[in-house]
Each structure stands twice: as C-alpha cells, then as structure tokens.
Amino acid sequence: MALNLNRVDMPNRDPDARNKDFIEVAEGYNVDMAAEEASRCLNCKKPLCRSGCPVNIDIPRFINQVTKKDYDAAYYTLKEFSLLPAVCGRVCPQEHQCEGACILNPKGAAIGIGRLERYVADKFRESGKEEVLQKAPDTGKKVAVLGGGPAGLACAYDLAKLGHSVTIYEALHTLGGVLMYGIPEFRLPKNIVNKEIENIEKLGVKIELNSVAGRVNTVEKLMKEDGFDAVFIGTGAGLPYFLNIPGENLNEVYSANEFLTRVNLMKAYKFPEYDTPVFVGEKVAVVGAGNVAMDAARTAKRLGAKDVYIVYRRSKDEVPARLEELEHAEEEGVKLQLLTSPIEVIGDENGHVTALRCVSYELGEPDEGGRRKPVEIPNSEFDMPMDMVVMAIGQGPNPLLLETTKGLELNKRGNIVADDDGKTSIEGVFAGGDIVTGAATVILAMGAGKKTAQSIHDYLNNK
C-alpha cells in the first residue's frame, strides 16, 4: 500500500466565535476521520513513536485496535500506560514527544497520535460504560500522597491497584492540580478531568480535600503518628514568579496563576452567577510565551479584552508553548510582541496600570545549546499603553510543605532532590512531578507518579 502522507486535520471551532466563550476549541475526530488517520500508521516493528512517549504507550497496538474498530480494547491499551488519556491526548506537546518521534514526522506526516488517543478516550467515556478496575488483595500498608495533581493521582492510582491503602491530601477544594486551576475550560473541559479521576475514588483511595500539608499535618506526623509506611510528595510548582521590576504590585498586575485560578477554579467567567470576580482590561499584556502565557492571553480575549499582546524576549522560533496553542492564540486575535522585555509597569496616582515600559532585543550569537541569545538594543526604551498586565514567566516550588520537612534535601532552585525512582533524602519519603523537575508537563508528572508507585511498592515489600 502506498504511503499516505495526508494528516487528517482535527476540526476546530471558528476563531471568531470561540474567542468569546469557554466551550472547547477542538472538536475532535469523527469516526471516519479516526479510521482514516489510524489507517496511515505503518504499525512499525520498532515503533519510534513509543520512545518519544514519556510513559511508553504501546501506540501501534492501540492504533491497530482503532483500525479494527475495537475501541474498547484500544481504550484499555491506553489505560495500561496512562491514567489520563483524554487529558494527555489534549494537552501533551505531541510534536516534541510521540508525534515528533514518529517515523513519518520527517516527511511532515506524523500520525496524529494525540488526536487518536483523545478520540478513543472520549468514545469510551461517552459510551457510558463502566471501566473494569482490577485491584490486588489488601497489603495492609498505608501510603500518604501529598498533592492531587497528575503526579499524585497517577501514584495513588497505581498504589491502590497494587493493594495498598492510599490517602490523598490536597490543599485545594478539588483534585486535579493544574488541570483544574490552570489549564482553561476551552482547552480541557473540567467534566472530562473529573470523569478521568473518578476511578481513583472507585479504587477506594481516600481523599482529604482542603488539607494543606505542612500546616495541618507534616510528613513527620503522618509517618510517626498516623501510621503511614511511606509518603509521596507531588505538590507541584505552584509558586508564581515575578520579574521584580518597579510597578509590579500595581492593582491590575496579576500572576497568571491568580488570573487563571479565578477564572478556571472559581469560575469567574460566570460572574456574577459565581461569586468570584476577576478584572479584565481593554489592553492586556501577557509577559512570557509558554503554555501558561497562551492560556492567560486567550482567557483575557474571551473575557472581553480588545487587544491582547504576548510580550516575549526571544523570537517566534523559540516560543516554548505547544505549537497548537500558539496557532490557536494567533487565530483568535492575540498579538505577538516579540524581542521585547518589560522593565517597568507604569501606573497613575491611584495605582492603576497605564502602560508597560519595555526595551527591544535582537538575537545575538548562539549559546552552547544553539539558541540565539537575545541582547538588549541600547536606548530602545518604549511604552506600550496597557490597563492590565499578566506575569506568566514561570513558577517555582511552593515552600510551604518543604520548610516544615526536616532533612529533605532540596536543590538550588528549591526543588526536591529525588533519584530516578523518586527516592528522596528521607527514608520512606518519595517525590515526583513538577516539585522535582520544576514546571514541566502533565505526562512527565504522571509518568513520574507511576514510576514512583512501583518503587514505593518495592520499598514496602522489602520493609
């Protein structure tokens, strides 16, 4: 059969309609599209795609099951490797992972693995079928999981399947971590996240919400007083960074976390039906160009901002966001202000933002990594009139739990030092996800949670 190099596009809603509401942008494949895309897969003997997936999903197998229309089997194949296929199919940076590694990628025709994954997971969920869950007999061992984001959830899920008694302690009033408070509804509908994490409860995992580890309990207390045999820390990278430039504490300067939390977790986009308000300006600058920045920019647009700018120090080639998010943002009318870096937020006498003072950059010599370093152009200062600024320049580890955990080794940036198996400097205490790696991706966090579950299992068996 001749190679089919035509990737089947996934339909998206019209940019001019979707940039006014919070309904999901991507519409997903229909049955024919999925069949056609799946039929392009070469079912490689040595599938390169698998090596690109951080959890090593057996991609040719599930795609083959799609071609045979055996969708349930395809779903269970995905679930062998991933707790959250409907989530990862939507938010993985596939172009750098599975699809980037696909043998057809050099021809510009990588299989739409994420899209198929999403299709299979959605189809199963929409069928209303109950997932068959298997659980090993009770081991009598207790594990505490701190933080209910992708890392903690994946770890809890696997440990529960292995027969351990697991309790998740989550600081917020809902599970999901960034999936619930960070990534917006129009990219990742919250009912899908909730459905994917339902199985955790079905497996008998105890869930303590509103429980801030480091305040209401400590690692030491959990192990010494509450009888936990091991603890997994998956508290993420939730501490927003600021630039430390003058004017950054003016009223309409938000961290992306605050802006997105108000809108997603607290549903401020439905104010006043929901009680939490959020401010949105007419002219909004979002500083940074990662996924977080794209989400903030597109959210501001949806809440009625007229002009939204992504202000970024480097050029378009270096934009760290997923390609799809950048494209979608531009389609929706978000403007890119590249090679530009803010030096001050200007405000009026009442503390309201009036402008963002910036300097221009140009690309200099490539650094060791081959990336061309941006250098400031002398005397290039200029003001962009703005009435709101969102800082999306990264997040670090939240120190709240870490400072109350004696003997836990941290690196320079304040992240937990853990080996490949998630072991930390304290016996019986493991860690994984953003709290170890710094802000990364859903699938890496999930993969770390999964891998560490196995290592905790081994530890408990040998204890």
Add this chain to the structure above:
Amino acid sequence: MYKIMKKEILNPSVVLMDVYAPDIAKTCKAGQFIVLRIDEVGERIPLTIADFFPEEGLVRIVTQTVGYTSRKLMNMEQGDSFLDFIGPLGQESEIENYGTVLCVCGGLGIAPMYPIARELKKAGNKVITVVGARNKELLIWEDVLKEVSNEIYVTTDDGSYGRKGLVTDVSKEILEREKIDHAWAIGPVIMMKFTALLTKEYNVPTIVSMNPIMVDGTGMCGACRLEVDGKTKFACVDGPEFDGHKVNWDLSMRRMNIYKAKEEIALEKAIKGGF
C-alpha cells in the same frame, strides 16, 4: 462539610460562629487564619481564627458584613454547613515574654486580637489593651478581652461609650506614661497605619496583621502580595503578621480596592435576591 455548631450575633453587622473542624482546631495557633467557601458558587474568603477548642473540635470565627459573601455568611444558621474550610494558614504570632505589651485593636480587629492577647498574658507579659469602635453599639467583646488584659481602655469615635476619640489618642498617652516593650495593632488598615506611625516615634517594635485580598491562601496565586521593607511578600504564607514599621501602607490600601466595581455588582445581586 463543616458544620456551624453555634451562631451568635454580636452586633447588627458582626456574627460569631463556632465551626466543627477538628483537624484545624487541634493544630492551629494564635495569629493564623482559615479560608472558607460557603457553597459551590462561593468565593474563597479568609477569616482570622478568633479562638479554638481542640477538645470539642471547634474553630471560632467572627465575621463583619462588608460585602456579598460576608452577608451570605451572616444569613447562615446553626446546623448549616460550609462546603470548604481550610486551615490553619499563615504563620503563628511570635509569642514570648517581652515585658509590657500594648495591644491596639479596632473594629473587627478585636476578635483576632483575643487569642494573641491571651497567649501574651500566659507568657508572662503585662498586657495593656486599647479597643476602639465607631460607637457603643458596634463595640464587641470588651468583657472577653478584659479577662486577658491587665488594663483595658475603650474609645468610641462619637463618645457614646468609654473615651471619645481614636485608639491612637489613648495609645499615645500610654506610650508617654510608661515603657512599652512591644505592640500589636489589628484592625482597619488606616488604624494600623497610624498606630504603627505612632509607635515608631517611641521605638516600640509593632506587629500588624494584614488582610489583603486572597484567593487560595497557600502561596499559589500572589493576589495577597504586599511590600515590606521594599520587598514583595505573600501575606498568606509570609504573614499575615508583619513589622508595622516596614509595611508599604499606601500600596496595601490601593490593592484593597481592585474589585470595588465588581463587588458592587455582587452586592446588587444579593439585594435583588432578597438579603
């Protein structure tokens, strides 16, 4: 769900509630706060822990009606429950034997001052308390504070009870009269600002309890940031107590007004909705 075990109206705009939250009651300390959410559509609002009863598993909160959510809270009854109740948050007060401590509180600051004054007294301090209210009707907890103070002075703005005037007037007299080793000021920002300015003249180290707008209360959003000694701090994890001589007061006052327009919309909804 966190059940309201007791509700007591302290004055027309201030309500006391004891909430069943045993984990918090067991671990909290004076100076810390909780965040609560009334229902599924509710806002997360921070409230100081006004007292706690580990044996009964109760946490006491005292709330003043200022806007939509506090109004909604005022209308809840004994036996009703909050959907979410999170804590203890923030750093505890640094209680030690300083010598003589001046505790200045105004308006709603009276409630959070109580456990702090009590602990200060227990630690061996001489506690001099100055309480201010707009008028006699709005004054709460004079008797409660009296129990944990060596001396107590009351001022009202209109002179309807105690001394006519501001807490700073009486505080100044005390500072003139005797050596004060440490001070606490809790209340409206403007009152804390002027108390801190006053104690600075006498070189008395002064702790204030800041109440900026918050969302999560765990250091995740940065809404609560303020400037202390020129550096940005997050009130929910670094505070809420700070050195009153180093707080950038004007910035804090401006940041309180971010949602003024929106708050009015919410309030309108409340009034139309019948409460």
